Amino acid sequence: MSVDADLERRLGRVLTVGVRASTVFLAVGLALSFTSGATSVASWLMTTGLLILMATPVARVATSMAEYVRHRDWTFSILTAIVLLELCAGVVAALVFHRRL
Amino acid sequence: MPVVTPILVLIILAAGTVAGGLGSTLGIGGGIFLVPFLTLGMGMPIGVAAAISLTTVIGTSSTVSAGRTGSHLINFRLGMVLEVATAAGSLLGGITAQHMNQHTLERIFAAVTVAVGISTVTRLNKRNIVRGDGLDCGRLGSRYLEEESGGVVSYRVKRVPLALFASFVAGNVSSLLGIGGGVIKVPVLNAWCGVPLRAAAATSAFMIGVTAAAGAIIYYGNGQLIPPLAAAAILGVRAGSIAGMRIGSRASARSLKILLAVVLFAVSGLMLYRSLQ
Numbered sequence: 001m002s003v004d005a006d007l008e009r010r011l012g013r014v015l016t017v018g019v020r021a022s023t024v025f026l027a028v029g030l031a032l033s034f035t036s037g038a039t040s041v042a043s044w045l046m047t048t049g050l051l052i053l054m055a056t057p058v059a060r061v062a063t064s065m066a067e068y069v070r071h072r073d074w075t076f077s078i079l080t081a082i083v084l085l086e087l088c089a090g091v092v093a094a095l096v097f098h099r100r101l
Numbered sequence: 102m103p104v105v106t107p108i109l110v111l112i113i114l115a116a117g118t119v120a121g122g123l124g125s126t127l128g129i130g131g132g133i134f135l136v137p138f139l140t141l142g143m144g145m146p147i148g149v150a151a152a153i154s155l156t157t158v159i160g161t162s163s164t165v166s167a168g169r170t171g172s173h174l175i176n177f178r179l180g181m182v183l184e185v186a187t188a189a190g191s192l193l194g195g196i197t198a199q200h201m202n203q204h205t206l207e208r209i210f211a212a213v214t215v216a217v218g219i220s221t222v223t224r225l226n227k228r229n230i231v232r233g234d235g236l237d238c239g240r241l242g243s244r245y246l247e248e249e250s251g252g253v254v255s256y257r258v259k260r261v262p263l264a265l266f267a268s269f270v271a272g273n274v275s276s277l278l279g280i281g282g283g284v285i286k287v288p289v290l291n292a293w294c295g296v297p298l299r300a301a302a303a304t305s306a307f308m309i310g311v312t313a314a315a316g317a318i319i320y321y322g323n324g325q326l327i328p329p330l331a332a333a334a335i336l337g338v339r340a341g342s343i344a345g346m347r348i349g350s351r352a353s354a355r356s357l358k359i360l361l362a363v364v365l366f367a368v369s370g371l372m373l374y375r376s377l378q
Contacts, residue, residue, distance in 0.1 A: 004177060011177075011296035012170030015163040015310075022160070023339060026332040033329055034107060046328035053156060053335065054318050056163050064181060079181055083311060086188035090315040093196050094322025 018056030025049030116336020127346035132280035152320035174303035175247040195319035204235025219366030222320025226268035272283030276316030281309035
């Protein structure tokens with residue numbers, strides 16, 4: 001039970017940091033895009049914000065896996081590793097689509 | 102591709118706030134409202150709407166889950182088992198989304214939501230929980246403190262293969278149509294797998310971040326994600342979902358189920374209408 005409570009706290013922190021960071025990038029980027037002259041900075045900020053947001057669940061799964069490995073819970077270590085691999089496969093598919101553009 | 106204007110950005114910001122509020126109250130993300138709005142209301146291609154919606158789903162999932170830590174409503178173990186299936190479904194959906202006939206999928210989706218809506222209505226008064234903490238929860242079950250009654254609620258998870266299958270389908274539909282997939286998972290977990298609605302919604306909301314991330318990255322790679330529109334939708338949904346979370350924990354389970362059923366029927370009608378156009 002204490003393992004789960006510990007994990008819950010850690011995952012909460014990862015999610016909070018990811019969402020807050022991406023919100024700041026997106027909000028500043030969107031605000032800048034309205035004030036002309038800084039459009040390249042604005043689009044960089046928004047793209048970075050989106051990438052941070054998309055990376056947040058990946059970081060959450062990676063954190064879970066690290067915790068399960070640390071506690072030698074091999075069943076859940078393997079399950080989270082599979083999820084992580086599936087997410088990596090998504091990135092590979094994205095790169096394939098990107099190159100075809 | 103829609104032209105990005107300040108007015109369009111503001112409309113999407115407002116729509117995101119409403120969608121986020123409703124979505125987090127029901128634990129099904131905001132996509133189920135945002136996608137019909139962007140496609141039917143704003144005339145966007147479904148791929149563009151889906152890409153925007155998937156990024157908001159990641160935001161909702163992360164915000165809601167981070168806010169819920171400590172309540173034990175999220176069943177992490179169940180979530181992580183089901184994520185294996187949902188991420189696989191999402192990955193396949195994201196890859197096939199670019200080549201598929203959307204009309205067929207919309208009709209399937211309309212049929213699924215009607216079925217799930219009916220099952221929710223017919224099980225309005227059924228409760229999957231046992232009072233007190235004496236029950237053996239099994240490997241995947243859990244217990245949490247219910248705010249309404251102030252008592253400890255325990256449950257076991259039944260029919261795990263069915264939950265896995267529903268999660269796979271949910272992941273697939275999620276990537277194809279840009280929704281979180283909670284609309285399928287929550288009722289299945291609640292009606293057939295023994296998970297109380299609150300815990301099913303919290304666990305689903307926790308999982309859909311992974312589901313949506315797997316799909317969103319593929320749309321992003323394919324150049325269908327428009328950053329300013331996604332930014333506006335995410336910021337709106339984030340504001341709305343924080344408000345919705347507060348309402349959600351106060352509303353009763355029965356009224357949440359009725360609201361969920363109404364939403365399911367409405368979404369089904371919209372999807373059917375769209376597929377016949």
